[in-house]
Amino acid sequence: MTYTEVFIALADPTRRHIFEALRERPKTVGELAEGQPVSRPAVSQHLRVLESARLVNVEPQGNRRLYSIKRDGLNELRQYLDSFWSDALTAYSAEIARRVKSEKGE
Amino acid sequence: MTYTEVFIALADPTRRHIFEALRERPKTVGELAEGQPVSRPAVSQHLRVLESARLVNVEPQGNRRLYSIKRDGLNELRQYLDSFWSDALTAYSAEIARRVKSEKGE
DNA sequence: CGATACCGTAAGTTATGACTTACACAGAGG
DNA sequence: CCTCTGTGTAAGTCATAACTTACGGTATCG
Numbered sequence: 613m614t615y616t617e618v619f620i621a622l623a624d625p626t627r628r629h630i631f632e633a634l635r636e637r638p639k640t641v642g643e644l645a646e647g648q649p650v651s652r653p654a655v656s657q658h659l660r661v662l663e664s665a666r667l668v669n670v671e672p673q674g675n676r677r678l679y680s681i682k683r684d685g686l687n688e689l690r691q692y693l694d695s696f697w698s699d700a701l702t703a704y705s706a707e708i709a710r711r712v713k714s715e716k717g718e
Numbered sequence: 719m720t721y722t723e724v725f726i727a728l729a730d731p732t733r734r735h736i737f738e739a740l741r742e743r744p745k746t747v748g749e750l751a752e753g754q755p756v757s758r759p760a761v762s763q764h765l766r767v768l769e770s771a772r773l774v775n776v777e778p779q780g781n782r783r784l785y786s787i788k789r790d791g792l793n794e795l796r797q798y799l800d801s802f803w804s805d806a807l808t809a810y811s812a813e814i815a816r817r818v819k820s821e822k823g824e
Numbered sequence: 825c826g827a828t829a830c831c832g833t834a835a836g837t838t839a840t841g842a843c844t845t846a847c848a849c850a851g852a853g854g
Numbered sequence: 855c856c857t858c859t860g861t862g863t864a865a866g867t868c869a870t871a872a873c874t875t876a877c878g879g880t881a882t883c884g
Contacts, residue, residue: 616731624872625722627751635802641831654873656832675830675881681802690799696741696792730842747861760843762862781851781860829882837874844867852859 615692616623618685621665626650627658631681638671639681720772721798727771732756733764735786737773744777744786759764 622628630644641659645652659679662668666684670677728734736750747765751758764783768774773791777784 616734619725619734623725626872628722628725636766637813642829650872651874652830653832653875657872658834677831683802686799688795693792693796693799696787732842748859749871756842757844758860759845759862763842766862825884827882827884830880832877834878835875837872839872840870840884842867842869846863846864846866848863849861850859851861852857854855854857 615685617661617665618667618689621661621667621685621705623691624658624661625659626654627662630658631662634668634679634681638678638679640676641643642676721794723767723771724773727767727773727791728795729765730764733768736761736764737768740774740787742783744784746782746784748782750785757769763802 622631627646629648633639633644633647641652641655644659648655659668659670662685663670666682666688667686669680669682671680672678687695726739732754735754739745739750739753747758747761750765751761754761765774765776768791769776771791772788772794775786775788777786
């Protein structure tokens with residue numbers, strides 16, 4: 613059920629833009645805010661949501677904070693999506709398979 | 719980019735529950751509403767959003783309307799996710815993850 | 825030491841959307 | 855016909871969250 617946060621995080625356009633801006637390279641909050649039409653505190657708040665969804669990673673570097681993409685959230689989302697393919701949408705077998713996988717710690 | 723609607727559609731818990739209820743088999747609006755804690759018109763509105771996101775398919779059958787899962791929306795979402803798995807990004811984020819781990823003394 | 829850059833948090837405002845009830849309309853069946 | 859069933863739509867309410875400005879705290883640098 614943890615992909616809930618990931619969906620919510622990526623549903624917002626501004627947040628998705630920030631996230632996509634990190635594909636190029638890790639960036640600081642100021643750098644990210646510069647490319648967006650919203651204020652810097654707004655970017656900070658979005659980054660907090662992205663971090664909570666395990667989509668980004670923060671690494672303090674002296675005065676600044678360097679944000680980068682983290683794959684955990686993406687993995688969960690992909691796992692959820694794959695559950696709609698693993699089997700021809702029959703009954704609950706896909707869901708069961710997903711649960712078993714996560715129980716094994718994968 | 720059209721995956722925007724898909725993200726928004728699946729971000730709502732009620733809408734995701736409705737969508738997941740269709741994994742078992744195609745269902746009518748009444749059947750779907752019965753399994754949800756919200757009113758029937760609410761389910762109708764959710765279905766409109768899901769349909770607009772190309773996540774469900776509707777087939778009128780006499781008096782009722784039979785809804786079923788449509789792959790188009792899921793395909794777009796998966797395509798978007800897969801774009802984050804390019805080799806460069808994979809190597810880059812793996813490096814970040816490794817650094818963070820070693821900083822934690824793990 | 826100041827002074828400045830970088831960033832997070834608080835508080836308040838506003839827009840969005842999820843929900844309700846009420847209504848309209850088409851098909852099935854007596 | 856008339857009624858019931860199944861569903862979509864309209865209008866209005868209310869909660870949420872996205873945004874702003876203001877402020878506080880911590881490094882860096884002169």
